[in-house]
Amino acid sequence: MTASHDVRVGFIGSGFARRVQLPALALVPGARPTAIASGHRANAAAAAQEFGLPHVFSDGVELARSPDVDLVVVSSTPDSHARFAIAALEAGKHVLCEKPMAIDAFEASQMVTASEQHPDRLAWIDHELRYEPNRRRARELIRSNAIGELRHVELSLKPYLRGDGRPQAFDAPWNWWFDAARGGGILGAVGSHLIDLCRFWSGSEITHVAGLVETFVTERKDETAAVRPVTADDYASCVLQTGSGAVATITLSTVALHGPGHLGQVTGSEGTLLLGGETTLELGKSGGPLEDISAPDDLWEQTKPNNMWARSFVRLMREMVQVIGGGTPQGEPATFRDGWQVQRVLDAIRGGRGVQLD
Amino acid sequence: MTASHDVRVGFIGSGFARRVQLPALALVPGARPTAIASGHRANAAAAAQEFGLPHVFSDGVELARSPDVDLVVVSSTPDSHARFAIAALEAGKHVLCEKPMAIDAFEASQMVTASEQHPDRLAWIDHELRYEPNRRRARELIRSNAIGELRHVELSLKPYLRGDGRPQAFDAPWNWWFDAARGGGILGAVGSHLIDLCRFWSGSEITHVAGLVETFVTERKDETAAVRPVTADDYASCVLQTGSGAVATITLSTVALHGPGHLGQVTGSEGTLLLGGETTLELGKSGGPLEDISAPDDLWEQTKPNNMWARSFVRLMREMVQVIGGGTPQGEPATFRDGWQVQRVLDAIRGGRGVQLD
Amino acid sequence: MTASHDVRVGFIGSGFARRVQLPALALVPGARPTAIASGHRANAAAAAQEFGLPHVFSDGVELARSPDVDLVVVSSTPDSHARFAIAALEAGKHVLCEKPMAIDAFEASQMVTASEQHPDRLAWIDHELRYEPNRRRARELIRSNAIGELRHVELSLKPYLRGDGRPQAFDAPWNWWFDAARGGGILGAVGSHLIDLCRFWSGSEITHVAGLVETFVTERKDETAAVRPVTADDYASCVLQTGSGAVATITLSTVALHGPGHLGQVTGSEGTLLLGGETTLELGKSGGPLEDISAPDDLWEQTKPNNMWARSFVRLMREMVQVIGGGTPQGEPATFRDGWQVQRVLDAIRGGRGVQLD
Amino acid sequence: MTASHDVRVGFIGSGFARRVQLPALALVPGARPTAIASGHRANAAAAAQEFGLPHVFSDGVELARSPDVDLVVVSSTPDSHARFAIAALEAGKHVLCEKPMAIDAFEASQMVTASEQHPDRLAWIDHELRYEPNRRRARELIRSNAIGELRHVELSLKPYLRGDGRPQAFDAPWNWWFDAARGGGILGAVGSHLIDLCRFWSGSEITHVAGLVETFVTERKDETAAVRPVTADDYASCVLQTGSGAVATITLSTVALHGPGHLGQVTGSEGTLLLGGETTLELGKSGGPLEDISAPDDLWEQTKPNNMWARSFVRLMREMVQVIGGGTPQGEPATFRDGWQVQRVLDAIRGGRGVQLD
Numbered sequence A, B, C, D: 001m002t003a004s005h006d007v008r009v010g011f012i013g014s015g016f017a018r019r020v021q022l023p024a025l026a027l028v029p030g031a032r033p034t035a036i037a038s039g040h041r042a043n044a045a046a047a048a049q050e051f052g053l054p055h056v057f058s059d060g061v062e063l064a065r066s067p068d069v070d071l072v073v074v075s076s077t078p079d080s081h082a083r084f085a086i087a088a089l090e091a092g093k094h095v096l097c098e099k100p101m102a103i104d105a106f107e108a109s110q111m112v113t114a115s116e117q118h119p120d121r122l123a124w125i126d127h128e129l130r131y132e133p134n135r136r137r138a139r140e141l142i143r144s145n146a147i148g149e150l151r152h153v154e155l156s157l158k159p160y161l162r163g164d165g166r167p168q169a170f171d172a173p174w175n176w177w178f179d180a181a182r183g184g185g186i187l188g189a190v191g192s193h194l195i196d197l198c199r200f201w202s203g204s205e206i207t208h209v210a211g212l213v214e215t216f217v218t219e220r221k222d223e224t225a226a227v228r229p230v231t232a233d234d235y236a237s238c239v240l241q242t243g244s245g246a247v248a249t250i251t252l253s254t255v256a257l258h259g260p261g262h263l264g265q266v267t268g269s270e271g272t273l274l275l276g277g278e279t280t281l282e283l284g285k286s287g288g289p290l291e292d293i294s295a296p297d298d299l300w301e302q303t304k305p306n307n308m309w310a311r312s313f314v315r316l317m318r319e320m321v322q323v324i325g326g327g328t329p330q331g332e333p334a335t336f337r338d339g340w341q342v343q344r345v346l347d348a349i350r351g352g353r354g355v356q357l358d
Helices: A016-025 A040-053 A060-065 A078-090 A105-117 A133-143 A187-204 A306-324 A336-351 B018-026 B042-051 B060-065 B076-091 B104-119 B133-143 B186-202 B308-324 B336-351 C016-025 C041-051 C060-064 C080-091 C105-117 C132-141 C186-202 C308-324 C336-351 D016-026 D041-049 D060-065 D078-090 D105-117 D135-145 D186-204 D308-324 D338-352
Strands: A009-011 A031-037 A055-057 A073-076 A094-096 A123-125 A150-158 A205-213 A218-220 A227-229 A234-244 A249-252 A262-266 A273-277 A280-285 A290-292 B009-010 B031-037 B055-059 B069-073 B096-098 B123-125 B150-158 B206-214 B218-221 B227-229 B235-242 B247-253 B261-268 B271-276 B280-285 B290-292 C007-012 C031-037 C055-057 C073-075 C096-097 C123-125 C148-159 C208-213 C219-221 C227-229 C235-242 C247-253 C263-267 C271-276 C280-285 C290-292 D007-012 D031-037 D055-057 D069-074 D093-096 D124-125 D150-158 D206-214 D219-221 D227-230 D235-242 D247-253 D260-268 D273-278 D280-285 D290-293
Touching: A009 A060, A009 A306, A016 A031, A016 A040, A016 A055, A016 A306, A031 A040, A031 A060, A040 A055, A055 A060, A060 A073, A060 A078, A073 A078, A073 A306, A078 A094, A078 A105, A094 A306, A094 B336, A105 A123, A105 C105, A123 A336, A133 A187, A133 A262, A133 A273, A133 A280, A150 A187, A150 B150, A150 B235, A187 A205, A187 A234, A187 A249, A187 A336, A205 A336, A205 B235, A205 D308, A234 A336, A234 B150, A234 B206, A234 B235, A234 B247, A249 B150, A249 B235, A249 B247, A249 D078, B009 B018, B009 B060, B009 B308, B018 B031, B018 B042, B018 B308, B031 B042, B031 B060, B042 B055, B055 B060, B060 B069, B060 B076, B069 B076, B069 B308, B076 B096, B076 B104, B096 B261, B096 B308, B104 B123, B104 B336, B104 D105, B123 B336, B133 B186, B133 B261, B133 B271, B133 B280, B150 B186, B186 B206, B186 B235, B186 B247, B186 B336, B206 B336, B218 C186, B227 C096, B235 B336, C007 C016, C007 C060, C016 C041, C016 C308, C031 C041, C031 C060, C041 C055, C055 C060, C060 C073, C060 C080, C073 C080, C073 C308, C080 C096, C080 C105, C096 C308, C105 C123, C105 C336, C123 C336, C132 C186, C132 C263, C132 C271, C132 C280, C148 C186, C148 D150, C148 D235, C186 C235, C186 C336, C208 C336, C208 D235, C235 C336, C235 D206, C235 D247, C247 D219, C247 D235, C247 D247, D007 D016, D007 D060, D016 D031, D016 D041, D016 D308, D031 D041, D031 D060, D041 D055, D060 D069, D060 D078, D069 D078, D069 D308, D078 D093, D078 D105, D093 D308, D105 D124, D105 D338, D124 D338, D135 D186, D135 D260, D135 D273, D135 D280, D150 D186, D186 D206, D186 D235, D186 D247, D186 D338, D206 D338, D235 D338
Parallel strands: A009 A031, A009 A073, A031 A055, A073 A094, A094 A123, A150 A249, B009 B031, B009 B069, B031 B055, B069 B096, B096 B123, B150 B247, C007 C031, C007 C073, C031 C055, C073 C096, C096 C123, C148 C247, D007 D031, D007 D069, D031 D055, D069 D093, D093 D124, D150 D247
Antiparallel strands: A150 A262, A205 A234, A205 B206, A218 A227, A234 A249, A262 A273, A273 A280, A280 A290, B150 B261, B206 B235, B218 B227, B235 B247, B261 B271, B271 B280, B280 B290, C148 C263, C208 C235, C208 D206, C219 C227, C235 C247, C263 C271, C271 C280, C280 C290, D150 D260, D206 D235, D219 D227, D235 D247, D260 D273, D273 D280, D280 D290
16 A cells, blocks of 8 residues: 555656566555556556556656656666656656666766756666665775775676576577667676776776777677667776776676676775675685675565666665655765766777777 | 707796796706806806706806807896897897796887897797697687687786795785886786787787776885885786787786686687686586586696696797707797787787776 | 847956957947946946946856846856856856857756757857858858868967957966866867867868877966966867868967967868968969958958957857847857867867877 | 999989989989899889999899998888898998888887897988978077977978979879888878977977878879779878977878978977978067078089988988998988887877777
């Protein structure tokens, strides 16, 4: 039973929203899903039926302006994020926007502008890893000087599993994810999170960017078996430096066939943090062994899929609902301005291949 | 007992040569150490006494010209490599030169010139990983299409153990290794090997370089407890692209406190190669598990230190002695021209930090 | 005598506005200056008295919101442009913003956002060279294929005279112009115009940027004779490439002691355009001599100062007043989005020095 | 009448050598042309007949080793410079090598090596502008502080006339000059001189390089009317910074249809030097007018063609003959090491287009 002061949540997009976000909302007290929009109205209607949502739209802008929605979750393809997020803010709604925030830093900065024009509305990016217990604990340990001065970070993802738990095998059928113009690609999908994590951990902005993206599988068949060109990246690797002097190396591959999944190592002057997969965190002091200090995840097996993204999304949504209700954030959510900082790094990685030798 | 047609080997440098190379020579039939040179003549004399070498020099150029030497192993600090290697070639000697080959690509190209002026003399770089059984097997598997088209490679070393087996703790005393002017730093010491490995595996040159080096520990005490500035890098990370389109990410840290040591993953379109530490190689086909296909190392525990560098050095030296004796190379030794190609990449990594954002 | 339907113009800033823009307004039928704002209220008051303006403000935002203003001319220091321009647009005013548009592309994009949120309001950048007769004629000739395919452009300014006609001698006293944080420097002041001109002429965006800025005079005395550091550039040089394949080289110096002033050469496949100083345009066909085709300037000696900036400002203002009154633009004014494109190029020039050799 | 101790000069290449260098030699006392080589032996033979040379070769290496030659002038296509220059040095000959020195910095460094292996032989690059009276006077004035601290230099060439005085019209027939693989292009042909001039004037090396080359005319007909692709650059523009902090902008166009030809402006903190065309030099102090201080050229109208290149070549050759005879250089000839420094800059300009915006 929902109360009249529930936060009424509308979803733009019927893919990730239906698979992950709508199920997760059941775990967020004070939030009530009320609407869904999709350019493919049938998809929206099916999701509405499944989750009992009273309002269905075929245009995200209509949802953004609907009087039956307080918080708009923008889960459509990235090329539409700016339009929907700005419409929602202008309609006085709170916004949670999926990543990658936008197509480029220009769009991202337009979204920042809209958010700062409505300072009483929340405008957050769904960088839910800031609410993942181990990554948040890492932040606290770094801040409390547990590993001394932050020096370097390595983050990698090999192989790649989609956020919904489905494997992104290298023979995945063509969809928008493989289309750069719609905002596809691994760099935006996952790199954006990891770049944000480097900022979150270091408390510092990225000042230098070196690296590149690549597309190894240049054609894929779509659902009708038609061959389509792949324009989005399926691989990205970069070296970043922050204003604080720390260096981060991020490597992402959707074409890797094996590997440990997510892996992260953080080196400070006095110790090491090691993130293994989605659930383990180890701490080692200089000269000592690594010890398991994994934070418990109170939502273990409560979400579908049962992965860190879904569980962390629940926590981020709980925080958002609380803050909308007047509470103070317990964590450090990523604002639209954070998203813009990340987007500039994405743009710079895409823009160059470094020094040419021949 | 040595024969009159033994290859007589002279060593310039008394550090690595004494700890690793001279002991290794006992495992190289047909090679006989005859001379050693060091600017610190006492060091050379001590090594000569330990290994029964008849000739001691205080100047590497004298050794290079000595009639008692057929093959000159240049193991002095990198700032002196060009001078000694060129002198040896001009004196008609074969040369094995330690890495990093030189201070910069200009010196390296001078060495190439000298080597190509003496095409009947061998001029090799001690990139002994080309003779490490697993890395050589990886080369063969890639060449025989066992993993399909080569796509991306990740190579890392965390933490760093010196080639002689001693740990390079982050409180190592200052020596030439921390002096950029003498050719110190992790990028030259280990990065050169890994860059060469990418060339060896891909059969292709590096065409684009993005990355940076950093010095996190900026002062160290020398043996007299005097504080000395560190000018050489203690960290390096880079993303490289080859002419064949493959991408490699190499990350090296002497300040990392934990980690798996050497780790390498090679992703092809059809499979994966995983190099763990110094001794294991796994192969996985698409959709299948990784399986241990480690190559046996016939020199296991026969060298001091018992590490892949020392064992591979023995094999490289055996090959070199055989080729000097008229044999055909069984492997693919790195020539001076290979070394130059690597050196240009080192220069490019040192030269830039990528795109500046603010 | 002014009519009730005059466009009422308010000026934020009392320097350039007082010296150039307010006098120019006398030549703009249908425009009536009504207000001026300056953080130094006395300056604003003095200008108001000189030009008979009824309204004086000490805060540009107040002017922006004043019911007595229809068009806000933002002539304050560039670090305040975004704030004032956005405030004016939000208050429903038309805006003409001086260059450089903003401190960086982020601010510029915020201004674009505001302008696109108010599509019925004009939001123009004062790139008045688009209304300079010779430069506009050059545009028409290029468009009509008079010189064939556009190939390369060289634009330079040596030495530098300020837009108000006063020489910017290299011993100019320190003021905001020498402070990067306030938006000073020759690149923003003049480079922005010339970059825009390349876009205007080529009809194409800048895709590649190579160059640098430099500060040769690193200290200047301010009006109290106190020595102040100079943080803004006094020299800039860059090579740009457009999407159409044309290349432009722009060189600007405030420290040059001699030279022809403004000089521009445009090379097409079939001919040449040569811009000499502020008043001459020559055209040469392949194989033929250059011939004077200078466009007459109907405002010659009618403005104070009698320079191309002031005269072109009059024309731009006349156009703006006409368009506000419902007319169609006769020229191609620079919009805020044009300004943002220019700003990104400024940012890129400031961000790098190219490939480092040693 | 020639003496037995004359320097016997052999020319490799029969184009520029025949048109410019052989005629010039008549003005060089103590030099006697004795040999010419060309892969097109008939060309060599024709030149030999015209100038009365006793020795004709079809292979430059033979000439380089001929006992009838003391000084080898390498005037063949740049792709052959390294081979011939090194052969000549190894044969104990003095060498004057045309520019561009080589195909890339690697070849150039091989030539440096050869030159430094034969320190008693001269190995000079034909950067004859160091012997052009006005450019040499500029060097002296800069060195004597006549214009204060060197700040910035602009050098341009529009349109382009070949060194032999023939116009390089944009419809020039295809020859090796349009083939990058053979060392063609304006950057190497003229840019090399101007880069060297920046080094000569500043007394400092180039440390940063930003710029690009372009090929606007992508096909040309050869002498048989066959259409050939143009791979070499016909346009180059770059911004360089020296170790001393000076900035240079160099712009070269073979497709420009009009312009002043060579133009150079040198700005110091206290004055200006202006180089107009090939013959005038003006000096202006801060606040004063430019005054003509052109140096007389004692060889005016004595060479064919009567241009600064031919006249300066005579002076450089006179110096070279004197130094071979035991004299001390009066000027500062460009050594092979100078040539290598220039070559690295050429490589860097060709390697990049700066920051990519989209």
